[in-house]
Amino acid sequence: MASRFNLDLLSASLLIVCLxxxxxxxxxxxxxxxxxxxxxxxxxxxECRLAQPxxxxxxxxxxxxxGYGLSFWLQTYENPFAAGKARLVVEAPxxxxxxxxxxxxxxxxxxxxxxxxxDQPQANIVLASLNTGLMPxxxxxxxxxxxxxxxxxxxxxxxxxxxxxxxxTRCLTDLLPVSFEQIAxxxxxxxxxxxxxxxxxxxxxxxIARYVKADKSISRIFIDxxxxxxxxxxxxxxxxKRRASVIANYLKSSGISKNKIVSRYHADKYPALKNDSDANxxxxxxxxxxxxx
Numbered sequence: 001m002a003s004r005f006n007l008d009l010l011s012a013s014l015l016i017v018c019l020x021x022x023x024x025x026x027x028x029x030x031x032x033x034x035x036x037x038x039x040x041x042x043x044x045x046x047e048c049r050l051a052q053p054x055x056x057x058x059x060x061x062x063x064x065x066x067g068y069g070l071s072f073w074l075q076t077y078e079n080p081f082a083a084g085k086a087r088l089v090v091e092a093p094x095x096x097x098x099x100x101x102x103x104x105x106x107x108x109x110x111x112x113x114x115x116x117x118x119d120q121p122q123a124n125i126v127l128a129s130l131n132t133g134l135m136p137x138x139x140x141x142x143x144x145x146x147x148x149x150x151x152x153x154x155x156x157x158x159x160x161x162x163x164x165x166x167x168x169t170r171c172l173t174d175l176l177p178v179s180f181e182q183i184a185x186x187x188x189x190x191x192x193x194x195x196x197x198x199x200x201x202x203x204x205x206x207x208i209a210r211y212v213k214a215d216k217s218i219s220r221i222f223i224d225x226x227x228x229x230x231x232x233x234x235x236x237x238x239x240x241k242r243r244a245s246v247i248a249n250y251l252k253s254s255g256i257s258k259n260k261i262v263s264r265y266h267a268d269k270y271p272a273l274k275n276d277s278d279a280n281x282x283x284x285x286x287x288x289x290x291x292x293x
Contacts, residue, residue, distance in 0.1 A: 033159075037157040038160060039160055043167060044171075045174055046065065046215060048063070058076040073118065083110050087107075087139045088105055088107050088118075088137075090104060090125075092135065093135045137154065186208060190243055191285070208289060213256070218292070220261075223264065228284040230281065240267050
């Protein structure tokens, strides 16, 4: 793995030399000038985003979604890249002469509207380089090139970056820690013959309520109360109803509309595990919450 990465760095270094001195290379370069460089930030509890329009090309976008790591992608009006491999390089802008370009490695390029998509850690490297005033650049083969010396370079400018970046960092402090997929199904557990909720359950419910209020696409919250097999059926029906009701009432008191909540109770009809041990019965004394879009 290390040797492969070193080969990538070597290849990227050779590419920098070729592009830098113009030896038999015809590079079509896209990038905003110092005056035209604009950054836009968009903030919510579900996503923090930074984007820069790239003239005649499209835009470069950073996105940190709730529950996920940072990603970066290029989106094009019309993709000029040939599918295959490209080099990711950190360069110095014109107003910072004397800084040596630094190769990051090789990345995949496709022929879609989003030709480049980077996950962590490469997206973090690209963002960090912009924060230090440098210019991440992607260089790859040109679509329909006449020969292998035709290249495409797309540079993301660090000019006028800081105001939008500061808004982005403020957004991160309010970003939810979970995604829909991570919070769509939850199980809350109860002591024997008990329908009261402890502090751990309240913290889970607070997070669920916060997510539902942030994600307007949530249309229903299904709350299902369950018991273990100890006790009579009438007692267990009543207990599972009380468990479902206490959860539903907590969510309503947290600002969730009652019209979104569907509350049901099942006694011991649907055990999560066989009721053949104390540990399994503890997993069956529960309320499940399912969010639906």
